[in-house]
Amino acid sequence: MPSHKRLLILDTSAILTGIQSSLPNTDAYTTQLVISEAKRKLMEENKSDTLDIRSLIIMEPSLEAVNSVITYSLKMGEKSNLSPVDISVLALGKQLLDDSAGEIEILTDDYSIQNVANAFGLKFHSIATQRIKKQIRWVYYCKGCRMKYEIPPKDMLCAVCGSEISRKPFKIQNIK
Template identity: 30%
Template structure:
């Protein structure tokens, strides 16, 4: 089963076989891409609402990889739905792809190449240079902003 991100509807991804998505994707679409969503739903696309346990699992994993702040609520729910449905995620979003790799979820990209390696991120204070595993947003030592970087 292919689980479709909003970009699949926007870029008219060629869907064959069984498809699914989450309700929040519809909210992200414009009129034209919304019609595609409606047509696929009318022809049998499954609109899945993931349970809280799956959502929490995805959030923990995204926090571990350092991608949580890059993901929207819709992105987290798409990953959780893909996990529950044992599907393949269809997206061009690199943060989603990185978390999907960590969760052993299959990925199909639409226009982009797709990720070539799984990454964990660190967060570095722009003021004092201290490095943190989790994103504190502001450095607890000097109060400066922290930015995401590769270890």
């Protein structure tokens, strides 16, 4: 008999809603980077440490999974929109997806995380916002000289002419 237990991976936005306390028949995973970020955000907002993490399984993704996710995020033009925390969540998702035949989903309100998750076949679900309906591959370009960048410079200024760098969809696919 197949198991109907759900596997969920939660990012910081998901954990801050407290949804992990109300997920029956679910193994809810996250990374230590997510926990640290969620605690820091609560402190910044002067909320006492009300974070309920008792039901969470904290696990670190393998280096292999991290590298794989970085490759996907570069391909999708999302690398500069993803923090190391975001990468850790996606990498854990990639690892669990590769290891498991079960139903597995990532819970996140972040469009860039959803976009990259979709690129490697990980299902996603959002809590507060509408989930994305299209997978977008971004291309970065200079508004001045039109130079294209796979990875934009950190200051978002063109290395050739100094103009501002912008991004536009390069390829758009519908998500079922």
